[in-house]
Structure formats: C-alpha cells, structure tokens
Amino acid sequence: MDYDLPPWHSGADRPERVLERAVSAALGRPEVTRAVASGQVTRDVLIDSLAGAETAVLAAAGQAEQRYRTERPGWYARFAVNAPIGRWVLLITPVLGLAALGSFVAALIGLSWAGVLAVVGGAAVLAVVVDLLLLMNWSEGRFSRRVAIAWLACGVLSLTVMQALFRLDWPGWALLLAFVGSLASYSAAFLSIRTLLRSFRHSGQDGVARAALVAWEESVLVDGVLPVLYSKLNEVTPPVHATVLAVREVSSLVRADPLRMHVPTPAGAVLAGLVDRLDGGSFAVAGPRGAGKTNLLRAFCGGRYRSEDRAPDLAVLVSAPVDYVPQEFVVHLFAEVCEAVIDRFGQRAARRRGKVGPHPLVSLARDHLAVLNYVRTYADEISGKGGFKGFELAGKRAVTMAGRALTYPEVVKRFRGFLSRIAAEQATERELKPGRVVIGIDELDRIGAGEPARRLLNEVKAVFDVQGCYYLVSVSTEAQHDFELSGIGLRSVFDSSFDEVVRVDYLDFEYARKLLRRYVLDLSEQFQALAYVFSGGLARQLVRTARAIVELGREQPGREIADVVQALVDAELTRACQATADALTAVDDRDGVTDLLRLLDERRTTDLKTHSENLRAAYKGRSDRARQLKDTIAARTRFLATVQETFTADLTEDRMRALDFNELARARRYAGTNPDAGLALLRDIERRWAP
Numbered sequence: 001m002d003y004d005l006p007p008w009h010s011g012a013d014r015p016e017r018v019l020e021r022a023v024s025a026a027l028g029r030p031e032v033t034r035a036v037a038s039g040q041v042t043r044d045v046l047i048d049s050l051a052g053a054e055t056a057v058l059a060a061a062g063q064a065e066q067r068y069r070t071e072r073p074g075w076y077a078r079f080a081v082n083a084p085i086g087r088w089v090l091l092i093t094p095v096l097g098l099a100a101l102g103s104f105v106a107a108l109i110g111l112s113w114a115g116v117l118a119v120v121g122g123a124a125v126l127a128v129v130v131d132l133l134l135l136m137n138w139s140e141g142r143f144s145r146r147v148a149i150a151w152l153a154c155g156v157l158s159l160t161v162m163q164a165l166f167r168l169d170w171p172g173w174a175l176l177l178a179f180v181g182s183l184a185s186y187s188a189a190f191l192s193i194r195t196l197l198r199s200f201r202h203s204g205q206d207g208v209a210r211a212a213l214v215a216w217e218e219s220v221l222v223d224g225v226l227p228v229l230y231s232k233l234n235e236v237t238p239p240v241h242a243t244v245l246a247v248r249e250v251s252s253l254v255r256a257d258p259l260r261m262h263v264p265t266p267a268g269a270v271l272a273g274l275v276d277r278l279d280g281g282s283f284a285v286a287g288p289r290g291a292g293k294t295n296l297l298r299a300f301c302g303g304r305y306r307s308e309d310r311a312p313d314l315a316v317l318v319s320a321p322v323d324y325v326p327q328e329f330v331v332h333l334f335a336e337v338c339e340a341v342i343d344r345f346g347q348r349a350a351r352r353r354g355k356v357g358p359h360p361l362v363s364l365a366r367d368h369l370a371v372l373n374y375v376r377t378y379a380d381e382i383s384g385k386g387g388f389k390g391f392e393l394a395g396k397r398a399v400t401m402a403g404r405a406l407t408y409p410e411v412v413k414r415f416r417g418f419l420s421r422i423a424a425e426q427a428t429e430r431e432l433k434p435g436r437v438v439i440g441i442d443e444l445d446r447i448g449a450g451e452p453a454r455r456l457l458n459e460v461k462a463v464f465d466v467q468g469c470y471y472l473v474s475v476s477t478e479a480q481h482d483f484e485l486s487g488i489g490l491r492s493v494f495d496s497s498f499d500e501v502v503r504v505d506y507l508d509f510e511y512a513r514k515l516l517r518r519y520v521l522d523l524s525e526q527f528q529a530l531a532y533v534f535s536g537g538l539a540r541q542l543v544r545t546a547r548a549i550v551e552l553g554r555e556q557p558g559r560e561i562a563d564v565v566q567a568l569v570d571a572e573l574t575r576a577c578q579a580t581a582d583a584l585t586a587v588d589d590r591d592g593v594t595d596l597l598r599l600l601d602e603r604r605t606t607d608l609k610t611h612s613e614n615l616r617a618a619y620k621g622r623s624d625r626a627r628q629l630k631d632t633i634a635a636r637t638r639f640l641a642t643v644q645e646t647f648t649a650d651l652t653e654d655r656m657r658a659l660d661f662n663e664l665a666r667a668r669r670y671a672g673t674n675p676d677a678g679l680a681l682l683r684d685i686e687r688r689w690a691p
Contacts, residue, residue, distance in 0.1 A: 007213055013068070015058050018213075022220040023050060026229055031521055041236045049232040050225065052308065057224030059303040064219035068212040095127040227518040234517040241653040242524040243561040245553040264305070265511060267504040268296055272305040274500055275436065275470050280423075282464040282471040282497060287504035292539040293474040296504055297440040300472060311435035314422060316340045319443040320456065327408045330460060333439070334415045335372055338365040341422060361425055368418060371406065412462045423468025437469040444475050461497040473498070506537030506669070509661045515539070516546055523549075526561055529661045530647050534568060536668035565647045569608070569640045577601070580633045584626060592621030596630055608641030631675035638682050639664075639671045646689065659689060 007013040026032060027043060035041050050057065058065070102123030106115055267285070274283060285293045299305065301315035316336050320329065345359040406414070419437060427434045444456070464471055507515070512532040516523060527549055535542035545568070552564050577600040584593045584600075596618040604611050616634040619626055642664065663685055670678030 007210070013072070013213055015065070016054075018217050018220055019054060019058060019225075022217055022225045023047070025217075025221050026225045029226075032229060032233070035233050035237070041233060045236070046229055046232055050228055053228055055306060055308055056304050057228065058220065059299075059306075060224040060227075061216060061219035062302050064212075064216040068209065068216045071209045071212040095124050099124040099127070230521055231514075231518050233521060240522055240524040241526065241656070243526055243649050243651060244524075245527060245549070245559045245561065245564055246522060246524075246557065265292070265296070265504070265507075267292075267502050268299065268305055271296070271300065271472070271502045274502070275305075275438075276307075278470075278499070280465065280467045280469050281499040282461070282473065284473050284475045284498040284501040285504060286475050286501050288506070288538075291504045291506055291537075293504050294442050295539065297442050297472055297474060301438055301440045307433070310433040311426070311429040313435045313438045314340055314344055314426065315438040315440070317440040317442060320441055327411070327459060329456065330408070330415065330463060331372055331411055333441075333460075333463070334411060334418075335369060337415075337418070337422075337439070338369045338372075341365040345425075361421065364418065364421065368414060371414070372411075408459075415463050416466055419463070419466045419469045423466065427468065437466075439469065439471050441471065441473045444473055457497045464497065475501075506665070507532075507535075507539055507542065508537065509665070512537070512542055515542065520546065520550065525653070525656060526647065526651050527564070529656065530561070530565065530568075530643075533643060533646075533661050533664040533668060534572070535665065536672075537662075537665045560649060561647050561651065562649060565644055569644055573604075573608075573637065573640060576633055576636050580629050583629055587623045587626045587629075589621045589623040589626055592623065593619055593626050595619070596626070600633070608637055608644060612637040612641060628675075632672060635671035635675035635678040635682070638679055639668055642667070642682050642686055645686070650691065 011017060027046065032046070036043055036046075099120045102119040106119040111119065267287075271283060271285070274281070285296060287293050297317060301313075301317045303312065303315070306313060316333075318333055318336055341361050342365050345361050422437050426437065429435060441460070509529065509532050512535070513525075513528050516528050516531065523546075531542055531545040531549055534545040548568060548571070549564060552559060552567055581597055581600045584597055587593060596615070599611075599615055599618050606614065612634045615630060615637060619630045621627075646659070646664070663681070667678055667681045667685060670681055672678075
C-alpha cells in the first residue's frame with residue numbers, strides 16, 4: 001500500500017478503513033468474481049452478508065491489529081518529513097530562514113527599512129519557488145532525505161533575524177511584526193532540528209509499522225471477510241456431491257489458527273446469554289479435551305461474542321499452571337489485569353484541576369504493579385551535638401524499597417477493589433452499553449478435579465463475586481460431574497465456586513459442515529463427512545483432517561475418494577502402531593508382548609478387519625496396561641476398516657442421506673476411551689450400513 005501521507009496521519013489505519021479495503025480486495029478475488037459473473041450471487045448480496053458482522057470480522061484479526069498498534073510510531077512521527085507538521089516545517093522553515101538572511105544582509109549594507117522589506121520579500125519568493133519545485137518532484141509521498149536535510153538546514157538561518165532587529169531603525173509597528181516573525185523563526189528552527197534528529201533516530205520504524213498494517217489488513221481479509229463471503233457463497237450454491245476431490249479455494253484453513261476458525265456454537269450462545277443477563281459471576285466451561293474450550297475462551301475474550309451496541313470489554317486470558325502456588329497465581333492474575341488496564345487506558349488523558357495527566361486507572365494500575373513487587377518504606381533520622389564551639393543539628397530522610405511481598409489477604413483486598421474501580425469506569429459509557437471486565441482462566445482442566453484443582457479454586461474464588469466482573473474458567477468433565485452432584489446434596493468446591501457450568505460438547509456433523517464451509521469452497525459433502533468422522537467430533541482434529549485432505553488434493557488434483565481414504569488410513573494406522581509399540585516397551589511383561597510388537601512393526605498382509613482381530617488376540621498376558629493398549633489399537637484399526645468400507649465411489653447422495661455420520665464419529669471416540677463399547681458400536685454400524 002502506498003499512501004501520500006503515512007496511514008497513522010491520513011486515518012488509513014482506522015478499523016473501518018481497514019475493513020473497507022479488505023472487503024474491496026475480497027470482492028476482487030477470482031473465486032468471488034466468478035460466482036458474481038455466473039449469476040449465482042450479486043455483489044450487493046455479498047456486501048449485505050457482512051452487515052452486522054463488522055465486530056466479529058475485526059475481532060478475528062485482533063492479534064494482527066495489536067501488533068500494528070505496538071509498531072505504530074509515537075508522537076515523534078508527527079514531525080517526520082512526510083507527516084502533516086513535518087511537511088509544513090519542511091516548506092515554511094526555509095522560507096523564514098532565507099527571509100531572515102535577506103534582512104540581515106540588507107541591514108549590513110545600510111538599506112532603509114523599505115529596502116529591507118524588498119530584499120526580504122525577494123528572498124521569501126525565491127524560497128517559495130524552491131518549495132514549488134520540491135512539490136512538483138514529490139515521489140511516493142516522500143522527499144529525498146538528502147534534499148530534505150539540505151533544505152531544512154536553511155531554517156537555521158532564521159536565527160540571523162535578531163541581528164537585523166538591532167541594526168535597523170524600525171517603526172514601531174514594523175518592530176512588533178519583526179519581533180513576532182523572529183519568534184516564529186526560532187520556533188521553526190527548533191522544529192527543524194527536532195525533525196532531523198527524530199528522522200535519524202527512527203528512520204526504520206515507518207517501514208516496520210507499514211508492514212504490520214499490511215499484515216493486519218491481510219488478516220482482516222483472510223480471517224474475517226473471506227469466511228463470511230465463503231459461507232454466503234456456499235449457501236447460495238447447491239451442495240456438491242462428488243467422490244472426486246476438487247477444492248477450488250482455501251483461505252485460512254491452512255493457517256490453522258483456532259481463534260480465526262472459531263464458529264459460534266450452542267455453548268458459546270449459552271455463555272454469552274449468561275454474561276449478558278447477569279451483572280457479574282463466575283462460569284465454568286466444561287467438556288472433553290479437544291472439544292474447543294480454549295477456543296471458546298479465546299473467542300469470548302477476543303470480542304467474538306460482543307454485540308454491536310456494546311463497548312469493548314476489558315478482557316484478560318491466562319493459563320493455570322500445573323505446578324503452582326495458588327497465592328502466586330492470584331498475584332500473577334492481578335498483574336495481568338494491571339497490564340491490560342495500562343494498554344487500554346494508557347492513551348487516554350484525564351484533566352484534573354486544569355492539568356492534563358494519565359488516566360486515573362492507569363496511575364492506579366502502575367501503583368499496584370509496583371506494590372506487588374515492593375513495599376515502600378521511609379526512614380527519618382535526626383541527630384544533634386553541642387559543645388564549646390556551638391550547637392549543630394542535622395537531619396535526613398531516606399526512601400528505600402524493601403522486597404517484602406504483600407500478604408495474601410492484602411492482595412485479595414487490593415485486587416477486588418481494583419476490579420470494582422475498572423467495572424465502575426466501564427459503566428460510565430454513555431453512547432453504548434457498558435463494556436465488561438472478563439477474566440478467562442484456561443487449562444484448569446489439565447489439573448483435573450482432584451485435590452490440586454480444589455486447592456487452586458479455594459484460593460482463586462476469593463477474588464470472584466465482584467459486580468461487573470465475569471470469570472470464565474475451563475474445567476474438566478469430572479468437575480462438571482461434581483457440580484451436577486451438588487443437586488442431590490453432594491456439595492463440593494466446584495459447586496461453591498461457580499454460578500453456572502456451560503458444557504462444550506463434541507461437534508455434530510451439521511456444525512462441522514458449517515465450520516468447513518467457512519474456509520473451503522466446493523469441498524463435496526462426501527469429503528466433509530470423511531473429515532468429520534476422522535475427527536470424532538473434536539474441532540481441533542477436524543481442522544487437521546481437513547487440512548490433510550486439502551493437501552492431498554493439491555498434490556494430485558482429481559483424486560478418487562478411495563485413494564484419499566487409503567492415504568489417510570495408512571498415515572493414521574502408522575502413527576497409532578508406532579505410538580502403541582513405544583508404549584509397550586515400558587510394560588512389565590516384555591516377553592508376553594512379543595507377538596503384539598511384531599504385528600505392530602511388520603507390514604500388514606491382511607485386510608484391516610482381520611488385522612484388528614489378530615491384534616486383539618495377540619496378547620494373553622496379565623499386564624493391564626498391555627491389554628488396554630492392545631484393545632485400543634484393535635478398536636482403532638476396526639474403525640479405520642469401517643471408514644474404508646463406507647467412503648467409496650458408491651457413496652452417492654441418496655446413500656449419504658441414509659447414513660448417520662454422527663454414529664461413526666462417536667465410534668471413533670469410543671475406540672480411544674472404551675474399546676469394547678467402540679467395537680460393539682462398529683459391529684452394529686457395519687451390520688446396519690451394509691449395502
């Protein structure tokens with residue numbers, strides 16, 4: 001992008017301008033223009049599909065925007081050569097300098113004040129002519145650095161105007177004008193020097209900021225605008241049913257950022273409804289690992305569930321460490337909130353008693369950060385002595401910083417008070433609904449529901465229950481069970497810590513299709529179903545499988561579905577056998593697992609169903625761990641056999657309507673958690689799905 005002015009001066013970096021350019025670029029992409037030219041959809045319909053989604057679209061590129069805001073030049077950029085102030089300095093300062101030089105020369109040769117004015121005017125006209133020549137050779141919004149420096153150096157000549165004031169007999173009105181002109185000349189010379197110094201010191205930052213702006217605009221295009229347009233294109237075009245792989249366009253699927261690929265789910269809608277209705281609270285986000293709890297927290301904290309009529313939330317997302325001291329974690333959480341406040345309100349100034357200073361919340365946050373590390377102490381000392389030669393009195397006052405940490409009750413009190421101040425500040429919004437304070441705590445499910453998780457919650461819940469503040473905590477399914485059991489009188493720390501528990505469940509086929517259709521054009525229903533059953537309903541695995549299918553299509557366009565399935569099955573079986581063999585080397589029955597290890601390591605010579613039965617019968621020992629690994633790999637192999645039998649060239653549109661792919665995805669999950677149940681379900685599916 002080329003700008004006449006830097007984007008931070010021309011307003012080109014405003015979010016609405018960035019979104020406008022991204023929409024224009026999206027409408028010009030080949031896949032979009034082809035759809036418009038074919039009459040499937042109109043430009044107006046595509047533009048209307050983005051109406052009301054601006055907040056979500058920009059939130060998808062929130063990380064890129066934050067990087068640009070970090071790299072964007074500060075106040076000094078206003079004096080850059082191609083900035084508004086710098087441009088006027090560049091053009092006006094040399095005019096004043098040459099005019100001042102003319103007045104000085106005229107005074108030296110003894111001209112009258114009228115002659116001096118004539119010389120000054122001629123010098124000024126000469127400078128203006130040079131300015132015009134520079135403007136005519138303006139190139140890409142920038143002057144040549146050497147020319148700019150040489151021309152700005154003429155501004156230093158404005159200092160000579162003071163000599164003229166003392167050498168000439170000026171009339172009173174002319175003396176006043178000359179005095180005002182001298183002040184302007186001095187100011188111009190000062191700005192010229194500062195412009196030069198800043199130009200040298202920050203010569204490379206403009207390029208970095210421009211690159212960050214380009215990356216932000218690209219992220220808005222790929223991660224925000226295109227998914228909405230792709231969804232609309234897939235909506236207006238009939239579903240594709242084909243067993244030949246043909247992927248027309250893929251956007252950010254290959255980038256694999258879960259936040260960018262987040263699709264609103266029922267759990268997200270429930271959580272957003274709770275947060276909108278209540279004036280504060282703590283909510284647990286439960287579900288199996290890989291179901292999308294982290295993505296939901298990131299999306300919520302990133303503004304994806306914020307309505308258009310609500311001001312931005314102050315959101316913080318932290319991860320709960322596995323090895324921790326609960327009090328230290330609360331201190332860390334406190335510090336993260338302070339940093340977020342400084343980032344949010346650091347650019348706002350507050351006027352108090354006629355003085356402009358930092359926002360009160362920023363000052364308070366900085367004070368809290370200092371206190372979290374140090375406690376300030378004052379030491380006063382007075383000494384005196386007397387004698388024959390007189391009396392002497394001395395005193396001193398010293399300020400020292402001692403490294404004593406606050407006690408935990410003090411930290412909790414300060415933290416709760418600070419959160420209340422932030423919520424009160426957010427509530428002062430008048431034009432929109434007030435923003436909220438959202439604190440997400442992720443990865444608590446890694447700790448489980450045992451004593452470590454209970455101990456952490458017992459400490460952290462001391463800062464819960466602050467009006468206007470919402471805590472979102474990811475927990476394990478065991479924690480959800482404890483919460484639900486409280487309804488029959490079995491209370492636990494999970495029940496006393498959370499107001500509600502929102503379950504993030506596995507994706508069903510319909511939501512999986514909706515996710516894939518946002519990022520892939522013309523992927524047939526057969527391949528969407530294939531990606532879904534391989535994922536088992538896990539959003540993370542769905543992205544991985546879809547990416548693998550897309551890569552296979554890129555390597556060899558027009559591949560039959562049987563070839564794609566064979567490639568996926570071979571890769572999956574190889575990984576599973578290698579992982580199982582590695583785990584078997586650590587069991588205590590090494591002699592008993594020999595036959596099983598040979599089956600895992602040797603090349604398969606039978607079909608997958610027979611191979612599954614051979615694996616299941618390969619170990620008869622007493623090791624529980626070996627039996628568990630044997631049953632799991634056998635069930636997984638049987639699942640791959642069922643997939644291979646299902647996804648063939650005979651999988652027509654009519655046959656797809658008769659199959660429930662949610663069942664096959666559930667069998668995939670059972671194969672890893674309960675192999676016997678998985679095998680039973682797979683046998684039942686094979687019996688009912690037999691052609």
